[in-house]
Amino acid sequence: MNPLEFKSLAQGAKVIVVKVGSSLVTNEGNGLDRAAIAAWALQITALVQQGKQIVLVSSGAVAEGMQRLGWKKRPIALNELQAAAAVGQMGLVQMYESCFSQHALHTAQVLLTHADLADRKRYLNARSTLRTLLDMKVIPIINENDTVVTDEIRFGDNDTLGSLVANLIEADVLVILTDQQGLYSADPRKDARASFIQNATAGDATLELMAGGAGSSVGTGGMLTKVLAAKRAARSGAHTVIASGREPDVLIRLSAGEAIGTHLEATQMKTAARKQWLADHLRTSGKLVLDAGAVKVLQQEGKSLLPIGVIAVEGYFERGDVVACVDGLGKEIARGLVNYSASETARITRKPSTEIEAILGYVDEAELIHRDNLVVL
Numbered sequence: 001m002n003p004l005e006f007k008s009l010a011q012g013a014k015v016i017v018v019k020v021g022s023s024l025v026t027n028e029g030n031g032l033d034r035a036a037i038a039a040w041a042l043q044i045t046a047l048v049q050q051g052k053q054i055v056l057v058s059s060g061a062v063a064e065g066m067q068r069l070g071w072k073k074r075p076i077a078l079n080e081l082q083a084a085a086a087v088g089q090m091g092l093v094q095m096y097e098s099c100f101s102q103h104a105l106h107t108a109q110v111l112l113t114h115a116d117l118a119d120r121k122r123y124l125n126a127r128s129t130l131r132t133l134l135d136m137k138v139i140p141i142i143n144e145n146d147t148v149v150t151d152e153i154r155f156g157d158n159d160t161l162g163s164l165v166a167n168l169i170e171a172d173v174l175v176i177l178t179d180q181q182g183l184y185s186a187d188p189r190k191d192a193r194a195s196f197i198q199n200a201t202a203g204d205a206t207l208e209l210m211a212g213g214a215g216s217s218v219g220t221g222g223m224l225t226k227v228l229a230a231k232r233a234a235r236s237g238a239h240t241v242i243a244s245g246r247e248p249d250v251l252i253r254l255s256a257g258e259a260i261g262t263h264l265e266a267t268q269m270k271t272a273a274r275k276q277w278l279a280d281h282l283r284t285s286g287k288l289v290l291d292a293g294a295v296k297v298l299q300q301e302g303k304s305l306l307p308i309g310v311i312a313v314e315g316y317f318e319r320g321d322v323v324a325c326v327d328g329l330g331k332e333i334a335r336g337l338v339n340y341s342a343s344e345t346a347r348i349t350r351k352p353s354t355e356i357e358a359i360l361g362y363v364d365e366a367e368l369i370h371r372d373n374l375v376v377l
Contacts, residue, residue: 182262286315336374
């Protein structure tokens with residue numbers, strides 16, 4: 001594509017989630033880089049002055065904690081990582097607050113866990129808080145709450161967290177800044193034939209095959225996590241840009257429409273907030289195996305899931321939990337809030353809704369999952 005014909009997906013975006021990797025805010029692990037953070041504050045201030053709302057997802061807490069504690073090697077044990085994050089968060093937030101205050105902007109620390117987004121009430125509270133902060137022109141500085149999160153339910157990387165935040169606040173674009181120029185057809189450090197991908201569709205399965213492993217000794221994310229983050233962000237209609245944070249004024253230039261990095265376009269329209277919440281669940285409580293007829297009804301007709309279309313029940317869940325709906329091959333095709341517990345669901349599978357009361361002794365809903373509480377993936 002001719003660069004003159006290229007339109008940045010960030011151009012015209014009002015609500016932007018910016019994720020910066022560890023290597024862009026630290027001296028390669030030797031504590032925080034004040035000059036780098038000051039530069040991010042300057043760019044973000046310029047965008048705020050243009051009327052844009054910016055949320056910053058920043059890595060760097062563990063690296064700063066390691067420096068403060070005198071650790072030379074990133075720990076593997078979860079409790080040591082949590083300790084480093086707790087110590088490092090102090091310095092990270094202090095520096096952002098100091099740099100943004102130079103431009104008369106306030107910042108707010110927001111630490112999230114998956115449980116915050118998995119619980120409907122906490123999800124809505126987080127959403128409301130972030131939207132209020134943005135309306136007040138406060139810059140939310142978001143990170144995973146490493147200090148209390150357990151290994152089984154952690155986001156795992158800030159790329160994933162950034163995509164979930166993009167969905168949470170219905171952002172127009174997610175900008176993932178890294179130490180690479182963007183996405184290549186292969187690892188350019190290993191394959192001289194690797195070609196740069198300027199634009200593609202978020203969620204394209206071929207992108208996942210192209211993406212390599214982790215590229216930095218400081219952070220935990222690789223290009224694959226960024227591709228998957230773009231796929232997740234696209235569920236709510238948010239585009240994704242993967243670009244080098246080493247580019248001068250990269251955020252300002254992207255916003256102006258310059259062709260920088262890889263632009264992954266979301267083809268989906270923005271979904272209702274409730275369905276975003278369902279789609280964003282990293283963990284579900286169980287699975288419902290559907291027959292071909294039920295799969296067709298959900299995918300093509302947009303109807304509710306009835307007990308008669310369920311072949312089998314897997315896992316333990318209660319009424320109101322989020323469960324995955326899979327086809328006969330195990331592929332997830334939808335997820336939603338189930339109206340009956342696992343044991344109750346198992347008793348009414350393959351049965352018409354008219355028999356629910358006779359089997360269970362009561363009937364709560366005729367549908368196993370109502371279409372308003374279900375999202376097709």
